[in-house]
């Protein structure tokens with residue numbers, strides 16, 4: 001069979017030969033890879049010797065390498081450059097994969113071997129011992145300890161859940177593209193930034209709207225529109241287009257899907273001996289249980305709500321002062337918050353934009369990593385890519401040895417899922433020859449002639465640093481076993497290395513050095529930096545509230561016992577019990593909450609805040625000792641970015657930080673105390 005996916009990747013640096021890979025190659029490659037993996041598992045089972053780390057755990061680590069390779073290529077391209085054809089393949093491949101995964105995780109003979117190693121006194125090093133425990137726990141959490149009847153039921157539930165979750169995500173994407181706000185009258189563009197108008201023009205041309213501007217229900221279109229459009233009715237229209245995703249009366253409706261998912265998840269948790277999906281999902285998390293999660297959320301909720309009420313009053317006063325007589329609604333928030341910011345601080349985030357070209361921000365990100373971790377990013381010229389926007393860099397250490405490959409795919413296009421993410425084509429490992437990581441960052445920044453003229457909002461600059469932080473977590477990984485590599489850590493830890501990086505682009509010193517005017521090359525004016533510094537805690541009541549409400553919503557879906565049948569009522573009751581202000585909505589509504597219904601964050605949306613406690617505590621070290629303090633950079637690399645999941649994560653944190661994380665730092669950072 002001549003399938004480029006199943007052959008060794010001979011292209012430069014082991015990158016997949018994207019130009020040769022056609023959609024028709026995926027399904028046969030999946031089937032072959034699954035068959036190979038099965039054979040490898042059979043070999044482990046057939047081994048008559050006493051189960052050991054080497055013939056069981058390490059053998060499991062090495063099994064399925066082709067499947068991992070094929071899956072990474074397919075799912076990365078599916079999210080970054082999708083098509084109807086690829087989505088159809090995904091619908092066929094997902095149940096196969098889920099069935100296959102279950103055939104391993106629910107394999108009793110295999111589990112018996114793992115259990116023997118787990119219970120043995122074999123002399124192992126720390127990383128090996130941790131891997132044994134994690135492997136054993138995973139088998140248990142996947143149901144290997146159950147009797148055959150229950151295992152069969154679990155298999156059914158898993159398969160159903162994985163296709164429901166895929167449908168949910170695909171419906172959200174379809175709904176995002178289906179919504180259209182068409183503007184024909186130029187005066188209706190009043191106030192909108194040039195970039196957004198250009199993008200809307202391109203979108204309109206693509207869909208054959210002559211002489212018009214087309215806006216979609218993406219976050220990338222929504223937020224600048226809500227912030228700058230002077231037309232209140234249009235703001236309401238695009239906002240509603242966004243929040244109604246997944247609950248419109250059409251074939252993309254997600255309501256039934258998510259109700260079924262939440263029921264099935266509960267059933268699954270019960271089967272495994274847990275009261276709720278949340279209890280199951282928090283096993284092996286840093287937070288450990290729901291009580292600890294709620295403790296953090298509740299502690300932040302009160303001060304956040306108080307601050308949000310002050311912000312609401314300020315905005316309402318401004319509305320009145322302008323001679324208007326309406327009550328502040330959620331779709332008004334961005335527009336008026338921006339006005340309050342301007343009137344209070346004489347500062348608009350738009351003033352920053354000319355200094356935040358994609359080129360500048362990327363240079364800043366690379367420089368921060370180079371100074372902290374003594375690595376270098378060298379651009380590659382010829383390499384395979386799935387889309388012309390993909391750029392590639394070789395990452396080298398001090399002695400010019402290769403650390404990994406870093407790819408970027410920064411620009412928005414209709415074939416790309418919304419949001420921003422990091423994934424890998426290969427994880428770092430050393431148990432089967434040395435493998436270096438191949439990491440990609442995918443974002444949805446607007447496209448312009450060049451990186452020099454692509455101007456980012458401050459929020460987008462932070463996104464770039466955030467994903468770059470995940471990227472470094474993958475790139476700097478230095479462990480032996482692939483399942484413990486890089487970002488393979490609990491959800492409530494994984495956002496720590498990424499949010500940690502955000503601290504540098506927020507630092508005035510970094511902005512002073514790297515935020516240069518895209519035309520003149522002049523430094524960002526001191527006066528603008530001062531205003532920016534004063535504004536850093538602005539609007540945090542709103543930001544914290546909308547995030548916390550989404551976290552509570554996530555927990556409610558997955559830990560409340562009563563049967564839910566009406567989604568709107570369920571949401572309303574929850575919001576009422578929280579005392580949520582009417583003018584602020586949950587950051588995501590249930591019917592398009594991809595994180596929890598198609599992205600693996602179910603019961604884990606709180607993780608961003610948990611990680612923020614870690615990063616705000618850890619950054620204190622650099623505030624005290626200097627932004628690029630060499631010794632602290634070395635420690636940060638060793639204890640945070642390099643160790644993957646090979647060691648106890650709280651111990652690692654304390655080794656870097658010198659003390660436990662302090663939740664007060666988060667409240668201070670957000671200006672809530």
Ligand SMILES: [Zn+2]
Pocket residue numbers: 466470495498
């Ligand atoms: Zn992240």
